[in-house]
Amino acid sequence: MRLTQGIHRAVQIHADHPALLGDGFELTWRQFADRVARLAGVLIDHGVEPGGRVAMLAANSPRYVEYYFATLWAGGVMVPVNTRWAIPEKVHCLNDSGATVLLVDAAAHGDVPALREACPALAHVIHADGGDAGGHGDYESLLAARAPVADAGRGGDDLAALFYTGGTTGRSKGVMLSHGNFLANSMTALVNLGIRQHSVHLHVSPLFHVAGGSRVFTTTVAGGTHATIPRFEPELFLEAVQRYRVTVTVVVPAMLNALLDYPHLDRFDLSSLELLTYGASPMPEALLRQTMARLPGIRFLQSYGMTELSPVATSLGPRYHVFEGPDAGRVRSAGQAVYNADVAIMDEHDRPLPTGQVGEVCVRGPMVMKGYWRQPELTAEALRNGWMHTGDAGYLDADGFLFLVDRVKDMIVSGGENVYSAAVENVIHQFEGVHECAVIGVPSERWGEAVHAIVVPRAGARIDADALLAHCREQLAGYECPKTIDVRTEALPRSGAGKVLKTELRKPFWDGETRGIH
Amino acid sequence: MRLTQGIHRAVQIHADHPALLGDGFELTWRQFADRVARLAGVLIDHGVEPGGRVAMLAANSPRYVEYYFATLWAGGVMVPVNTRWAIPEKVHCLNDSGATVLLVDAAAHGDVPALREACPALAHVIHADGGDAGGHGDYESLLAARAPVADAGRGGDDLAALFYTGGTTGRSKGVMLSHGNFLANSMTALVNLGIRQHSVHLHVSPLFHVAGGSRVFTTTVAGGTHATIPRFEPELFLEAVQRYRVTVTVVVPAMLNALLDYPHLDRFDLSSLELLTYGASPMPEALLRQTMARLPGIRFLQSYGMTELSPVATSLGPRYHVFEGPDAGRVRSAGQAVYNADVAIMDEHDRPLPTGQVGEVCVRGPMVMKGYWRQPELTAEALRNGWMHTGDAGYLDADGFLFLVDRVKDMIVSGGENVYSAAVENVIHQFEGVHECAVIGVPSERWGEAVHAIVVPRAGARIDADALLAHCREQLAGYECPKTIDVRTEALPRSGAGKVLKTELRKPFWDGETRGIH
Numbered sequence A, B: 001m002r003l004t005q006g007i008h009r010a011v012q013i014h015a016d017h018p019a020l021l022g023d024g025f026e027l028t029w030r031q032f033a034d035r036v037a038r039l040a041g042v043l044i045d046h047g048v049e050p051g052g053r054v055a056m057l058a059a060n061s062p063r064y065v066e067y068y069f070a071t072l073w074a075g076g077v078m079v080p081v082n083t084r085w086a087i088p089e090k091v092h093c094l095n096d097s098g099a100t101v102l103l104v105d106a107a108a109h110g111d112v113p114a115l116r117e118a119c120p121a122l123a124h125v126i127h128a129d130g131g132d133a134g135g136h137g138d139y140e141s142l143l144a145a146r147a148p149v150a151d152a153g154r155g156g157d158d159l160a161a162l163f164y165t166g167g168t169t170g171r172s173k174g175v176m177l178s179h180g181n182f183l184a185n186s187m188t189a190l191v192n193l194g195i196r197q198h199s200v201h202l203h204v205s206p207l208f209h210v211a212g213g214s215r216v217f218t219t220t221v222a223g224g225t226h227a228t229i230p231r232f233e234p235e236l237f238l239e240a241v242q243r244y245r246v247t248v249t250v251v252v253p254a255m256l257n258a259l260l261d262y263p264h265l266d267r268f269d270l271s272s273l274e275l276l277t278y279g280a281s282p283m284p285e286a287l288l289r290q291t292m293a294r295l296p297g298i299r300f301l302q303s304y305g306m307t308e309l310s311p312v313a314t315s316l317g318p319r320y321h322v323f324e325g326p327d328a329g330r331v332r333s334a335g336q337a338v339y340n341a342d343v344a345i346m347d348e349h350d351r352p353l354p355t356g357q358v359g360e361v362c363v364r365g366p367m368v369m370k371g372y373w374r375q376p377e378l379t380a381e382a383l384r385n386g387w388m389h390t391g392d393a394g395y396l397d398a399d400g401f402l403f404l405v406d407r408v409k410d411m412i413v414s415g416g417e418n419v420y421s422a423a424v425e426n427v428i429h430q431f432e433g434v435h436e437c438a439v440i441g442v443p444s445e446r447w448g449e450a451v452h453a454i455v456v457p458r459a460g461a462r463i464d465a466d467a468l469l470a471h472c473r474e475q476l477a478g479y480e481c482p483k484t485i486d487v488r489t490e491a492l493p494r495s496g497a498g499k500v501l502k503t504e505l506r507k508p509f510w511d512g513e514t515r516g517i518h
Helices: A007-013 A029-045 A062-073 A087-097 A106-117 A138-147 A179-192 A210-221 A234-244 A253-261 A285-296 A376-382 A421-429 A466-475 A502-510 B005-014 B029-045 B064-074 B087-097 B107-119 B139-143 B179-193 B209-224 B234-244 B253-261 B286-293 B376-382 B423-431 B465-475 B502-510
Strands: A018-022 A025-027 A053-057 A079-080 A101-104 A124-127 A159-163 A172-176 A200-203 A225-228 A248-252 A275-278 A299-305 A312-316 A340-346 A359-366 A388-396 A400-407 A411-414 A418-422 A434-444 A446-459 A482-489 B018-020 B025-028 B053-057 B077-080 B101-102 B124-127 B157-164 B175-176 B200-201 B225-228 B248-250 B275-278 B299-305 B312-316 B341-344 B359-364 B388-396 B402-407 B411-414 B418-420 B434-445 B447-457 B482-486
Touching: A007 A029, A007 B341, A018 A029, A018 A234, A025 A029, A025 A062, A029 A062, A029 A138, A053 A062, A053 B005, A062 A079, A062 A210, A062 A225, A079 A087, A079 A418, A087 A159, A087 A172, A101 A106, A106 A124, A124 A138, A159 A179, A172 A179, A179 A210, A179 A312, A179 B179, A200 A210, A200 A234, A210 A225, A210 A248, A210 A275, A225 A234, A225 B234, A248 A253, A253 A275, A253 A285, A285 A299, A285 B299, A312 A482, A340 A388, A340 B005, A359 B087, A376 A388, A376 B157, A411 A434, A411 A446, A411 B225, A411 B447, A418 A421, A421 A466, A434 A502, A466 A482, B005 B029, B005 B209, B018 B029, B018 B064, B025 B029, B025 B064, B029 B064, B029 B139, B029 B434, B053 B064, B053 B087, B064 B077, B064 B209, B064 B225, B077 B087, B087 B107, B087 B157, B087 B175, B087 B465, B101 B107, B107 B124, B124 B139, B157 B179, B157 B209, B175 B179, B179 B209, B179 B312, B200 B234, B200 B482, B209 B248, B209 B482, B225 B234, B234 B253, B248 B253, B253 B275, B341 B388, B359 B423, B411 B434, B411 B447, B418 B423, B423 B434, B423 B447, B423 B465, B434 B502, B465 B482
Parallel strands: A018 A225, A053 A079, A053 A101, A079 A159, A101 A124, A200 A225, A200 A248, A248 A275, A275 A299, A446 A482, B018 B225, B053 B077, B053 B101, B077 B157, B101 B124, B200 B225, B200 B248, B248 B275, B275 B299, B447 B482
Antiparallel strands: A018 A025, A159 A172, A299 A312, A340 A359, A359 A388, A388 A400, A411 A418, A434 A446, B018 B025, B157 B175, B299 B312, B341 B359, B359 B388, B388 B402, B411 B418, B434 B447
16 A cells, blocks of 8 residues: 555556646656656665655646655655745744755745755755756756666555644644555545546645645546646646646635636636536635536535545535535535545534534544654644544534534634634734734635734834734745734733633624635 | 444435345345444344454345444454355364354254354354244344444454455465455445445345455445345346346356346346446456347446455456457456556566566555465465465556466366365365376356366276265365266376376367356
């Protein structure tokens, strides 16, 4: 049960079938397997041992798919780094994971000196865009010079990746996902999404997130074709669908909004596209109606989950993306448990709740993470009684459809990225003159939710919102920085126990809005 | 990752959907789950502990599906017993497995005294057909009187079943299959067979074999509907397809032959039937053409594997069941590796052979058995280097299609049952006056292959073929007994090393025949 197994199988059944498309690449499975085995050799030459961590900091590209599989082929553990993070966050990820090798693309070259300086374990940086900044060798020439190595053959419960995710403590933690975790997710994806060897999957969601990354594994298990674009832009996306005859991809609702607003949508041949899957936030019914009218013949599927679930726990299929008949109304749910998942709603004492009652969404099954990297206490808390506690509040209806009603964790979902309020609040608290602060999500047409900070100065102090924002930008990713800052003098509302009452703070923003699932 | 998980999920998503049909039963998933939890309680009352073996000796029925899941729900290990075996074979299976409880149906009541006498570990017999032979309680009244128990929650690498299979040594051995083994097979079956919650699977292949048994798990994972008939007979089969609106089932080519010969085929409504899968022997092209003409709209899929592979390793989909175009000719192969299997051809030193070269078919992946029960040496031999050595000889073509050319093991496949020559030869050798003997498979229109024995008497002795056959019938299952016996005086042809040259013995029978794969 190895994530590299799909490569061996694809070479066996159709060695000359396209494996990787995009950015000038057009590799068959035979060529791809050869390059993966060479890059694995390069990683081993750079000291990667079984279980050793290999970090990757890059936009999506065919090479990113090679980073994934070369790391696994060499027996290593992938550590994808969020390109949107600020330097201190990238440093934390590299140091916490103990990565010794970093693969970077041209866009990230500028980060390298700061990362080298702050990350003592980082012994090697491989530049993947032909640049040779710092004399560390160039990707293509390293590959050409290295003989292929044999697959290290790790699999099953062996660690495959650390995907870093925020947390209520404000400290990003490494989610340990095994080969078996991802393969469990891939097999249910094959069943539910119908991905097969003829499928062409466009990787448009960032490959440093598990939502995009898990599809790299699914496409490989199926022996299909990977197509990539570096980022979502309507024209890039539409051109790629047309050129590569893309059959399936994963989007966030904001991308569909942008597509519908794009004036030249009708100029592209999108006839190959069979299925659009989405997650991170529910599909507003109006947007779904509009999209179905503009792109008839495309089916929709929603997935719900989280990094800790590799990532899918429930799925809402095309059948339920309708507005009339007995299946209407289900589109407001997150769907039903996927085939190999137990989904249950638990009360605060971890007792299962009956149908219709709201509690914490908990998941059990082969897709549940091994734990948080070097965080045994957080792991034990999240996985108590063998169930992954998602932090989301919801209920199950009589047919097992999951309806999410709120977030137990104090988290904002902005443009598909999770923002943990505590992480932002920690940074704001460092700013001179801040007495107290609270970070909440407020409605945003563009981002779903936008980060909003409410700041109370110390007696006699004055807070300059622009200077505070500049301070945030140094410490946080762009998507984590407040879009708006409200400086006020009255104290924050608090519960008897002294906890800030965020519900009260959010109320004026959300009244009259259909609050997003997240 | 538990085989009982599908029950919990089916109750969550459609508690009132039919779970079990047949023999007067019409149970919803809610009712089925309740009965399973009660029967598990009964088994625990009868001393079944986690890992304890529960044997079952019965024709197919809805109750057989309950035996499966109640055993697992109680934390036990299923030991299905072949009803066709002779008493000594059944005794060996019960004693070898150490089963303490036996579930029997009416047809097997007659065996009970002999089994009790010869199996000291067998503490309890539960009669499942209302009969109360020996005062051991009756199935339905035991169920009614027992409160449901909680699912023991075993899964993953825990042992789920011992399926007994013959061997070259002539001694039947228990193949240890885990929850994870069966779930790996089920997930690829969902992908390749399209079994879903609307599917109705007819269990017509015996549930004491893994070919039929694995479909019990697949149907449950999918949350579909189980339908059963006690045995294959054309009318029973056709009536069941019509009555239960069966969508999918697994057959052997001999059953199709019988269906085509059945004079009233056209009287039945078979419009629900989407897919017929078959295994154990390849589909003769003439039979396939005939069947497709008589049953248009039904798709065909071939699976190849063995008990040790839970059981599927390769699969040939509907696309390749054609006689013209680029995909023609593939129907003579056993298909390509399923998604999670490594399939390779090895030489006698376990080195992988290139495309087109004949060697032993070897398989690696999450479907490979844990080993042979209490047979560490046989296990180590079969699983050397981490690959299951199937004993079949074959080659892979350039597109990874597996062509089987011969059997490495000396095995005959007769009517879908494996007959190990050595087992039959051992019994013949016990007969007074036998000097040497060889058992081979010869062509049979009805059985694919029929068992043929060549016997050489000791000098001066005379062998009475009828008496020898009677002796065989006492010791062997009906399908293992020779259909024909050839008593001859000349010595058997042997190699320089003294090995009987069975190829030479087979030659006169098979010349001019298209030898079946199995």
